[in-house]
Amino acid sequence: MGEIKKYMKNLITKTKGFNNTIHHASINIVEGNSYKIGMDEVMGLENMLNQVVKPLQDILLKKMYWMNEVNFNKREYKSRDGFSAYSHNCGGIEFREVIPECEASSFNFLEFGEVDSDDIDGYSSMSDEEKEIARDKEVDDSIGYFDSALLIGISFEGFNKKGQLQFYIYLSGGNGDAPYFRTKSLTDIFDASISAYTMVDAQKKLTLQINKILKIIK
DSSP states (O other): OHHHHHHHHHTEEEETTSTTEEEETTOOBOOOSOSSOOGGGBTTHHHHHHHHTHHHHHHHHHHOTTOSOOOOEEOOOSOBTTBOOOTTOOOEEEEEEEEOGGGGGGOTTSOOOOOOGGGSTTGGGSOHHHHHHHHHHHHHHSTTTTOEEEEEEEEEEEEOTTSOEEEEEEEEEESTTTTSOOGGGSEEEEEEEEEESSHHHHHHHHHHHHHHHHHHHO
């Protein structure tokens, strides 16, 4: 183990212009229009992340048959007027969508809103068929309030003191503060953090975590 650590240490280098950030020699940094090393500054990182989530895109597209495509969008990480990025926010990719209540059976890992029978006049005297019709009408009339949000992403958190790439993987969702579905109101379903010296190792570790999410959403 001592020889391996020594070998890895010899492969650590520094990038000037970004406070001499240390990283593995195999990581290529491009000095763009940014004050910190983010996803756009690490060559090949965005492409690697998109490869990792491809199995997720495939299964989600099957479940979300009403959509033509499932895209993971880039996470904003460069501060600007109206947006102040946290220091550990160095980009990443994210998928966010609202799942209609009528598809709840295909997304049983999410929490959807429930109709309160007390809000329906004469509910107790209705037949089972009438109750079902009344519940469906309540959902239809309350657009969005019974739906659920789905949020999946990989956040790139820059480099740690050892020169390793750091990532945070997350799955969250739920009815929260429907129909607004603000991130802070969503329920955490799965999350994990990984670190790796090289892009190859990072891809392997991220794939293991994505496979865990696949088991949850299938």
